[in-house]
Amino acid sequence: MRPATSAGAVVTAPLRWLARATDVPLSAWQRLTGQRGMIALFLLPNMAIFGIFVLVPLVINLLYSTTGGTEFFLSDRPQVGADHYARLLDCGNYLDPNSCRDDMFWIAVSNTARFVFFQVAVMTLAALITALILNRALPGKGFWRAVFFFPVLLSPVVVGLIWKWILQRQGLANLFMVELGLEPVNWLTDRLWAFVAAVGVSVWAHMGFYTLILLAGLQAIPRDLYEAAEMDGTRPFRVFWRITLPLLMPNLLVVIVLSLIRAVQIFDEAYVLTGGGPGTSTMFMTQYIYEVGFANLLRNPGLAAAASILMACVLIVLTLLQLYLSRRSGAK
């Protein structure tokens, strides 16, 4: 028996006892209310917590966005209607942030859009490749997994810092460049490189997370399908495209949706790494919101709330689009 299964047994024995104990009231409930009652029961704890600690604040946030001033509590804040939205959306030309009343907001929006695109693409690909490789029988499996997962264990601030030290003018990276006989690079003060660094570091930090999701998905694909494909004389790439990828689709969808959402919310590590610079070239939405709402000593929480609501709207549309497309393309 594999060690994992015996480890599993240690965990499951008390769990089974618990199952028996909990089943008494719960099956009574089922008899009383039928399947609908059970559905409600399964959903209740999560949805209750979710409602109180996510939905209610969200609604408050929406109300926030229609109020002004620096006060923190809704009851102390004056109504300003759609002023904040008007301010954010006041633009001569939406493609040119300079023509907007709040140019920082639009700079943040366009930076974020670019960041999301590159980060999600690069990271999904890297996570997929890594998951495929880790799914092979390798000597020291656990070690390799740990290697790629390791950065996920670090807090974003630490991630930002490590890389800042590596990439700064006289950091480790340039030390290596010089050793290799290359010109040092202004990783963090060149507009393009800083953006690349923000994408790269974020991929570095979160890739392990998505790799693990994909790995779990790969493990769930029945082996006999690969065997059938092998008997069909299928070349590896085709197996990948025609068997692995379609069957991995639900997990890939999780990865894409989550990474997209998280990319839009990029903050801590980029903030520590580049602070949004050089200039404003890596200033993203959350930084904008954070600065307007908290960091600026004269804060404007209403404006920040309005910006966050706009951001959430965009995200919802993006996600729906993605779910719709993936459903249409036939993945379950």
Add this chain to the structure above:
Amino acid sequence: GEVRMMWYSDGIEGEVMQDLLNRFMEENPDINVTLDNVAYQVIMEQLPIQLASGEGPDIARVTNLKEQAEHWLDLTDYVEDPEYWRTNFGDQFDWMRPDDSDIIPGFMTQLTLTGGFANATLFEQAGVAMPGEGATWEEWVEAATQVQESQQTAGAFSIDRSGHRITGPMISYGANLVGEDGKPAPLDDAAKAFITQLVQWTDEGKNLRDVWVSAAGTTYIPGADEFINANIPLYYSGSWQIANLSTKIGDAFDWVAIGSPCGDAGCTGLPGGAALVGIKYTQNPEDVGKVMDFLAREDIVKEFSERTLFLPAHKGVVEAGGLNFQTEDPSAKAALEAFVGFTGTIMPEANAMPAWRYANAVYGGMVNRISQAMAGEMAVEDIFARIDSDIAEQVAAADQTK
């Protein structure tokens, strides 16, 4: 009873404070003071929320003094000798109490003053003489540039990326940031002149690009590490850096505090500091008063300053002089003494800034745009209008009340 003090540290002051509190508790066994060491971020971002909802600690060390003045406890009735307080700390009470009020909100645990530091060893190696007292910004930058060229340093000088740091120089140039209505005035020519000059110095590679360009928004970035590593001969920051420079530079080179270079209107640094205040929502103001009394005692203030290498705000302590800062480092000792002296050169406009509600809006508004100009995203002429409108929007939004 129970007293909670929210405290942040830049160095060892948390340890010193704990030590002092332990002594206090020995003297007053009936009062238990808990020191909650927190990140500065908590003081800046979380404490305001707590205060707004009428919660929070009993005592806090804060820097955003004026903005939150309504939450401070008036200690007048709880301290033994209000007069002692007014005499020794009175000069800064206006920084931390609502306009037109005469409460005793607390006292400054440290005074700070912006000012420059020079790498004496680099100057000496380059054979460049350090400009003397009264030298202008241009002269200092010119001298530093010569050092830069001779010693091949990465830059000639650096100023921390902070609106607070460039405000002193701007005032020295003659800028007036406060309008007649007490609200921020549009940038005047002197302000524009300094900003233009600073951006130009950056473009020329004199002002080390990395510090200002490596962030957007109002993020604070210090240039201390560049100075510590002898990448720049001249560094403009403030008195609080002394302990930091001392530990990290060690014996690597000699450095001196040079005060603030001059402009047309003067040679001022900008004062500031952190205050220890009582919080209005405390359950036992008497105990708070006792703690505050203890910490404000002349000998305690002196000991605190000497051990933490902070400039004291206690008039008695300052006037008595003879502070024996506890450091082995002659550079640090000299710098501390020098800064005590520089307090005399503060211009009244600079002295008014800490008590001005909109100072922070102005600082933030400038930093963001200036760094955009330095990064080449905007021409320097174009940023002035943006700075003015940014500040105006912020002020307008902040002034909305119910």
Add this chain to the structure above:
Amino acid sequence: MIRFLTRRRGATGDGHGWHWTDIATWVWLIGGTILMFGPAVWLVLSSFKTPAGLAEFPPTILPYAQETTMLGDQAKPLFEVTLEDGITVTMAELRRVGIVAQMVPPDQPDAEPLKININDRTPVRQMDFATENYTQPFLQFDFVLFLRNSVYVTVMATIITLLTNSMAAFALSKYEFRGRNAVMLLIVATLMVPLSVILVPLYSVVSAVGLINNLWGVILPTVATPTGVFLLRQYMLTIPDELLEAARMDHASEWQIYWRIVLPLAAPALAVLAIFSVVWRWNDFLWPLVVLSRRELYTLQIGLNSYAGELNVQWHFILAMTVVAMIPVVLVFVFLQRFITAGIAGTGLK
């Protein structure tokens, strides 16, 4: 083919010899190790540097400190000095005045000091681990207390997360009911809101239910994480319905089906979520910072962060404590990652 995806393929497909995919695999693994692990190793090494060592440019990979020698009762730094005649000797510096250092050979402390230009000497350094970065916080920092709080928050939050999320995911993946898509949409939609954005409203809510300065105030708002529901649901969709049907025929209640059939079969996804939950909760910073302002309630991350001041951050302590704080999550990961493969061998179907 299966070998490409499951084990080393080998030139002949049997695990012997080298196929190009093997080479690609190892290149990726080793390259990945350097890239992923390198910075982390560097973090650990850096945590042993003194504040001066941390600020140093260019950085050294290993922590170094200058060697000293005892002259009399004082430690004096050692340098390699290049003398005028080109010979290099090791000397101790008595003192430095400007660009000139007064130096003596370490074995002749009383010799006439030589005046050496500081550009003609380089410090003699040796590896030195600044263990005080670790010991000092342990002494003054209530490490054990903070650790206990962190463990409590992490364990509670993870258990509740796994339980509530998997229950919701089960309902959302294995039952057809009206409003299912609406619930799913709501959940995905709220994924979008970064915590930093709803911080203030959330604070009012938590304060309204009286959980400020309470560890449960840290735990509860995080446990209904949409990420978990979403992740588990997608995985549960791949569990064959027929197994649930078999259980129904076995007279299992819906709760039993959830607990005895679906949960074990979702083990890989649960393990993933458990790992994430532990990492998230362990590293949670912003929210606990808001809710907890009393020392006896601090979690490790909050305690750690008290080294971040207004103008200076004591990185040497933060780094050291970061490394210490990392150890438990590494252990959890190492333990749980096995369950990802311990999942399902075949589906049990024909």
Add this chain to the structure above:
Amino acid sequence: MGAITLENIVKSFGAVEVIRDVSLDIPEGELVVFVGPSGCGKSTLLRLISGLDQPTSGHILIDGKDVTRVSAADRGLAMVFQSYALYPHMSVRQNMAFGLENTRMPKAEIASRIEEAARMLEIGPLLDRRPGQLSGGQRQRVAIGRAIVREPTAFLLDEPLSNLDAELRGTMRAELAALHGRLGKTMIYVTHDQIEAMTMADRIVVLRAGVVEQVDTPLNLFNKPANRFVAGFIGAPRMNFIEAEDGRVMGVRPQHLRLADGGLAVTVDMAENLGAETLIHARTDKDQPILALLPGQLTPTRGENLSLVHDPADEHWFGADGLRL
């Protein structure tokens, strides 16, 4: 306990009507076998009875109580799935114990029932393996074991022996029959095996494309098939149909043909030797295919002419509409 009644059951998947108006009465304790071509709806019908699927219309009654809306778990039936549906994460023992634990049966009782089932199914040594480590036939036996330990009101068995060898199948068949006799529980049994159907069934239900073609005892079905379809379906090899001039069709089973002069003249296509019998594939002069199952090991050559006779009592006559005359 265990009388099952289907009233006008219809089941559609989307637009496809898979079960079309099936009504059926299964008295308590009866062993009913469902037979029919692949895809005719046998499994679907079982699933409807089990409660795992809901009929599009119609009612299902157990012991006279309408259970159409009662959940599968509460109908008290046990099912052997055609796909086995073993719990992959549980050992064989746990797979079998699961259903019993759900009824809070004492541990000792559970163990003894599993012991008993394992003995009967010859899976004793496999009890601690996981399904993934079993052969096809072993899995199937576990699936059966899981059902029988339950001792339910009624059994639903979907091709439970299809992956077993002849010998084991024989044994298992006898064991299931004995079980049925012992417990007296209703059993619905889907099979493709003629022998199983003939020997085990109290009655056989012949399905075609979602419709019940005939319900009767095995011998009645064999002797008096209601129509050509049933006649062809029941009995292996398949009945020969010889078209008469008047559009009527005469059927005669291959087993009922004998070699004798003066009978039907046929030409041999092929002879398959089954050991004790030989199956002759031949055709009449009108090119109609004829199968004859003759005892012994015969070796007629291709093209050889044979003459086949049969007893007129063994003739079955069907009209042009396919119905028995």
Add this chain to the structure above:
Amino acid sequence: MGAITLENIVKSFGAVEVIRDVSLDIPEGELVVFVGPSGCGKSTLLRLISGLDQPTSGHILIDGKDVTRVSAADRGLAMVFQSYALYPHMSVRQNMAFGLENTRMPKAEIASRIEEAARMLEIGPLLDRRPGQLSGGQRQRVAIGRAIVREPTAFLLDEPLSNLDAELRGTMRAELAALHGRLGKTMIYVTHDQIEAMTMADRIVVLRAGVVEQVDTPLNLFNKPANRFVAGFIGAPRMNFIEAEDGRVMGVRPQHLRLADGGLAVTVDMAENLGAETLIHARTDKDQPILALLPGQLTPTRGENLSLVHDPADEHWFGADGLRL
């Protein structure tokens, strides 16, 4: 193309030796049937030949070339899995086309091959469904279709007809035999069905617990089983064994018993009516069980005494060691 040789194949799962030293020579074009009790290692042997599993020791040769270390994809064989292993995300058509597309076959050719297979397997109307929407038998046919469209060097078929009804099974059997005849490809066929084994096989390999018991043509196996195990395993119902005094055992098949006076006196336990024949379960006075398959529909009552005779030519004699004498 397609001669397959196994040399001393051993396969263990952990400590369990599942295949023990199997050697076998399958000449090109032969149709070999593997039979044996459930769990004896048939599927495992197929997997070893296919290359999906590696033998613990021994060699596998295809056309004289050692392919033991060649991957399954490169052995050019096709396999029908006992578990079907259909791609759940592809339609039936795509499932069948998949292997062909791998060889870059022109689209038209692919379509026509699928057409042809679908006709033969009667799955034309299902081509655009997903496996999840098929009945068990339909899935099995798709799995067969997937193999035959490939026209590989050799076919490996693991109980390919187990879920089909008798009629379809008969048709499919004939179709597969025809396919074999037409393509002349080697086929290895696992089945539990005696008739399939007897009629289709060029040779039958009888396995027991990972060991080859006998390899021979169907009739030879039937007529001259090498030992008691084979004798009992081949032929259904199972051969009767009657122990003689001297430890030897006499075997006689149930089909070879006739009712006639003066034979073996037995007491009837039960009679199973199969339609054209009746299977009598009886026992001798020494309490040895006896099966007799008698033509016609007999209805002896339980306890009735019968006398059974047989032709001495139909006797099989085995020594105490079980070997044929």
